[in-house]
Amino acid sequence: MLERVKxxxxxxxxxxxxTEHDPGTPEFFADLEEYRFDKLRYLPEVVDFNGYAGRELLEVGCGIGTDLVRFARGGAKVTGVDLSETALALAKQNADQAGVTMRLELANGEDLPFDDTTFDVVYGHGVLQYTANASHMLAECRRVLSPGGTAIFMVYNRISWLNGLSKLMHVELEHEDAPVLNKYSIAEFERLLSIFSEARIVPERFPVKSRLHGGFKGFAFNNVFVGTFNTLPRAWVRPLGWHLMAFCKR
Ligand SMILES: C[S@@+](CC[C@H](N)C(=O)[O-])C[C@H]1O[C@@H](n2cnc3c(N)ncnc32)[C@H](O)[C@@H]1O
Structure with a gap:
């Protein structure tokens, strides 16, 4: 299965x-960074990218390195692993263009090539849901974390506004065709995280206007759904957030 994922x-x-720009160009990285932090406005509010200066930080499934560049700019000593050679080659270009240093390794997050207790922080955003065995990945993340270290993860919430809407409107979500894509309820995610001494789950990612969907569905989403949903008190709708962020202690 991991071969198919890779x-x-x-x-x-x-x-x-x-983006219309060629992969690896400065414009490509700028477009992706801009798109990501427009859609994920919550991310810099809940993840302190500047808060780990001098600490050893591992990102599992780092992709093209968008978040890793932010951690590196904040002074963390960063390592990124990914199963995909293409992702790592782009992450390297991203780091070079950003003028930051990062250690990048082709590795399986379910079998990390690091000693126990190597890292102060382990971060995995949008990765556990795409790997073959999320429990194996979590156990590895915990193993390489120092005692008292912090782990931060994000998975998709099955019982969320976006999952419900996509089913109702028959609109596929991004990467819904991936070989593995698991969505979790809050209770299921809590059970997975029970290997940590502490785990706090916060649902995030509420509707923002889509630039990618047109036609009637896109129009109705952007002009009716987003505004209406966002008038509802956040405390009521928080459990329906699309992203389940987890903040854990080893
Ligand atoms: C949706 S992308 C997320 C990338 C990045 N974390 C982000 O938020 O932009 C999922 C990434 O997880 C990686 N991945 C999936 N399973 C993995 C595994 N077992 N070990 C390492 N990386 C994995 C994929 O190659 C891909 O780069």
Missing amino acids: HYWNARIHDLEM
Whole structure:
């Protein structure tokens, strides 16, 4: 299965509708960074990219390195691993263009090539849901984390506004065709994280206007759904956030 996962991400990591620029160019990275942090406005509010200066930080499934560049700019000593050679080659270009240093290794997050307790922080955003065995990946993340270290993850919430809407409107979500894509309820994610001494789950990622969907569905989403949903008190709708962020202690 991991071979299929690797094959998929090698072909699809840069197969992105949100940029017209060639993969690896400065414009490509700028478009992706801009798109990501527009859609994921919550991310810099809940993840302190500047808060780990001098600490050893590992990103599992780092993709093209967008978040890793932010951690490196904040002074963390960063390492990124990914199954995909294509992703790592782009992450290297991203780091070089950003003028930051990062250690990048082709590795399986379910079998990390690092000693126990090597890292102060382990980060995996949008990765556990795409790997063959999420429990194996979590156990490895915990193993390489120092005692008292912090782990941060994000998986998709099955019981969320976006999953419900995509089913109702018959609109496929990004990477829904990946060989593995698991969505979790809050309770299921809590059970997976029970290997950590502490785990706090915060649902995030509420509707923002889509640049990629047109036609009637896109119009209705952008002009009716987004505004209406966002008038609802956040405390009521928080459990329906699309991204389940988890903040854990070893
Ligand atoms: C949706 S992308 C997320 C990339 C990045 N974390 C981000 O937020 O932009 C999923 C990434 O996880 C990687 N991945 C999936 N399973 C993996 C595994 N077992 N070990 C390492 N990387 C894995 C894929 O190759 C891909 O780069």
